[in-house]
Amino acid sequence: MNIHxxxxxxxxxxxxxxxxxxxxxxxxxxxKEAAAKxxxxxxxxxxxxxxxxxxxxxxxNGFKGGVQLVESAEAAEEIAGKMLGQTLVTHxxxxxxxxxxxxxxxxxxxxxxxxxxAILVDRAISGPIIIASTEGGVEIEKVAEETxxxxxxxxxxxxxxxxxxxxxxxxxxxxxxxxxxPKAAKIFLAIYKLFIATDCSMVEVNPLVITKTGDVLALxxxxxxxxxxxxxxPDIVAMRDIGExxxxxxxxxxxxxxxxxxxxxxxxLVNGAGLAMATMDIIQYAGGSPANFLDVGGGASKEQxxxxxxxxxxxxxxxxxxxNIFGGIMDCNIIATGIVEAARETHLSIPLVxxxxxxxxxxxxxxxxxxxxxLISGDDILDAARKIVAAVKAA
Numbered sequence: 001m002n003i004h005x006x007x008x009x010x011x012x013x014x015x016x017x018x019x020x021x022x023x024x025x026x027x028x029x030x031x032k033e034a035a036a037k038x039x040x041x042x043x044x045x046x047x048x049x050x051x052x053x054x055x056x057x058x059x060x061n062g063f064k065g066g067v068q069l070v071e072s073a074e075a076a077e078e079i080a081g082k083m084l085g086q087t088l089v090t091h092x093x094x095x096x097x098x099x100x101x102x103x104x105x106x107x108x109x110x111x112x113x114x115x116x117x118a119i120l121v122d123r124a125i126s127g128p129i130i131i132a133s134t135e136g137g138v139e140i141e142k143v144a145e146e147t148x149x150x151x152x153x154x155x156x157x158x159x160x161x162x163x164x165x166x167x168x169x170x171x172x173x174x175x176x177x178x179x180x181x182p183k184a185a186k187i188f189l190a191i192y193k194l195f196i197a198t199d200c201s202m203v204e205v206n207p208l209v210i211t212k213t214g215d216v217l218a219l220x221x222x223x224x225x226x227x228x229x230x231x232x233x234p235d236i237v238a239m240r241d242i243g244e245x246x247x248x249x250x251x252x253x254x255x256x257x258x259x260x261x262x263x264x265x266x267x268x269l270v271n272g273a274g275l276a277m278a279t280m281d282i283i284q285y286a287g288g289s290p291a292n293f294l295d296v297g298g299g300a301s302k303e304q305x306x307x308x309x310x311x312x313x314x315x316x317x318x319x320x321x322x323x324n325i326f327g328g329i330m331d332c333n334i335i336a337t338g339i340v341e342a343a344r345e346t347h348l349s350i351p352l353v354x355x356x357x358x359x360x361x362x363x364x365x366x367x368x369x370x371x372x373x374x375l376i377s378g379d380d381i382l383d384a385a386r387k388i389v390a391a392v393k394a395a
Contacts, residue, residue: 001225003239004048006104008221015194018187019218022106024048031080034105035073043070044108045079049098050244052139052222053090060087060097069108076105098244109217114207115174116140117188117218119156119195121202127158128195130188132170136207162192176210183216184208191218198236199229227253248292248311255307257296264289265319266388267312269305271296271330279324282381288389291318296335305338306345313346320351320392322384327358336364340371351391352376355384 003011006024013019023034035043047054047066054066063082070076080103089097114136122129132152135143143150152173156162167185176184187208195203202224209219230237242250252259258273262280266288270276273295280290292315296308312318325335339354355378356364368375376391378384 001227001230001236001240002050002244003223003225003236004050004102004104004241004244005046005220006048006102007239008223009104009106011194011198011223012218012221015190015197016186017190017194017218018183018216020107020109022104024102025080025105026084026102028077028081028084031084031103031105032073032077035070035076038105038107040107041071042108042110043072043076044068044104044106045070045076045083046104046106047083047088047100048102048104049088049090049093049100050241051088051090051092051098053092054088057088057090057093057097059083059100060089066090066100080105101243109209109215109219110212111207111209112212112214113210115209116143116204116206117191117208118202118204118206119192119200122155125155128156128162128192130154130156130162130166130170130192132174134174136209140204140206156192161196162189164189176216180210180214180216187216187218198223198233199226200224201226248314251307251311251314252294255304257294257304257308257311259295259308259311260293261315262290262292263317264291265317266392267291267294267315267318267321269294269296269308269312269321269323271325271327271335275324275326279322279381279385282385283322283389286382286385286389288385288392291315302334302338302341305335306342309339309342309346309348313348318350319395320353320388321348322378322388323352323354323356324378324381324384325354325356325358325364327356327361327364329359331359332356332361332364333367334364336367339375340367340373343371343373343375348373351388351395353378353384353388353391355379355381 025031025034045068057066058064066088068079083100087097087099116133116136118131133150167188171181171184204222205218246261268279270279276295283290352375376387
């Protein structure tokens with residue numbers, strides 16, 4: 001789950017992370033009111049969508065830039081009116097763009113220096129790691145590719161948490177002066193506290209800045225939360241904006257399915273994240289292109305399997321389906337029954353290849369064989385991938 005920048009600022013304020021003051025607005029009138037409440041002439045109006053590159057983006061009405069500096073409440077009202085209700089296209093949204101329903105009206109600051117700071121979960125060390133760089137305001141992927149030596153990494157012991165000496169060490173490595181180091185270290189410690197307290201999978205501050213007055217502030221942030229821990233945070237769940245999410249992913253979450261849409265034409269229905277990733281790889285290896293990642297989990301019901309088929313078929317690009325099930329906890333016959341019901345309910349007319357193996361597989365294969373459905377059986381994962389790729393090409 002992701003949140004908007006204005007919501008990130010609300011979390012920053014709650015956990016003591018220094019950030020410029022700002023207020024969200026959903027109408028031009030609210031934008032004017034928010035600007036007046038701030039009571040300063042140095043203001044910024046920022047379109048709120050779940051995508052980067054907003055400042056360089058273009059609205060479909062021809063207005064350029066989702067981040068605009070203004071000097072009065074009236075100017076904030078005017079700019080907000082040009083953004084709200086319009087579709088903003090950036091390099092991260094794709095050509096379809098995203099509709100802007102909210103803008104952030106915030107105090108702008110004069111920047112002396114920009115930095116990048118993030119906390120992620122590193123599977124290699126089974127714990128949090130801090131990634132920081134002097135190249136703030138730039139995509140970290142670009143920095144990693146062109147100047148990897150400018151990226152700092154500081155592992156954090158999850159049993160101890162981020163220590164004060166580590167925060168000071170990072171600040172020193174980034175080049176903060178002795179006067180700035182305590183402010184930077186305080187922000188680093190506060191962000192880590194926020195990261196742990198809200199069960200984040202990622203907090204990315206880009207940029208973290210030194211202002212011309214010597215303040216250290218977090219200007220912008222992206223958050224990722226562990227979906228499995230959201231039941232502990234109803235206040236964060238309330239921040240969810242499903243209008244910013246893929247409708248298929250929203251539907252999948254309602255049935256406890258893990259779904260991510262991709263650009264290919266062969267849909268996958270698999271149990272287990274590792275097997276799902278291997279299935280996507282093997283489709284690619286066989287000459288095809290996966291249309292999604294879909295993990296139904298270890299104990300899916302017939303209803304979940306039926307829902308998975310409906311979600312898959314909601315993608316107009318899908319030309320074939322590969323079901324790859326290895327029944328450990330999963331009962332293959334439950335999957336088979338769900339496949340039959342889903343195929344009948346959706347009037348399935350595209351190629352379907354099914355590979356079942358494991359718990360109660362004989363009953364599952366019998367259910368499929370007696371269903372009267374037109375489907376292709378895969379002997380193993382590679383055989384199944386080759387058969388669905390061939391069937392899609394033939395169709």
